[in-house]
Amino acid sequence: EVQLVESGGGLVQPGTSLRLSCAASGFPFDAYAMHWVRQAPGKGLEWVSGISWISGAIGYADSVKGRFTISRDNAKNSLYLQMNSLRPEDTALYYCAKGKRGYDALIDYWGQGTLVTVSS
């Protein structure tokens, strides 16, 4: 059974940093692309960042480019999102999501999310 468990969310002040983690199990982690997708309260889904199976391809939404960094540790079956210079508009539930095949838009499993609140 595929499991994706996010952690690291919390309440932080604007301008500070936070690192999200996603622990994956139930599938060969090193064979699939992974993504972070966020959802602001009462809003729709917004793709944040994605990374291919061996980190050869990485992408970011324009809204986070230069501030967020995605990475993965295939030995630890883990995905990360380093978030710097956080803004109030980054407040959202952050989902870790598994790609179904190569690095493209197809996501077949989602975690339950970790909440990030940026507020003074």
Next chain:
Amino acid sequence: SYVLTQPPSVSVAPGQTARITCGGNNIGSKSVHWCQQKPGQAPVLVVYDDSDRPSGIPERFSGSNSGNTATLTISRVEAGDEADYYCQVWDTSGEHVLFGGGTKLTVL
């Protein structure tokens, strides 16, 4: 940049057919995926590559894609289908995932 347009809401009576559209310039040339999100839950993939269904998804869920419109069709709608539905594609210009704004399906 590429934009996906979905109607904010669709309403349908139980047992009827719901059609949720996703508009985009020449979207027929792209692979479109659909996910369902019920209140307080994570999204679930219901249709991928325009018209394929993951295992465990009822045959009532189907998809099509042509020209400037992709469509998710839910036949014999049930109360349990009430949810938000999102279309998504790969935006080749920016090399990133793009979601539509989402459509809230209400079962009357």
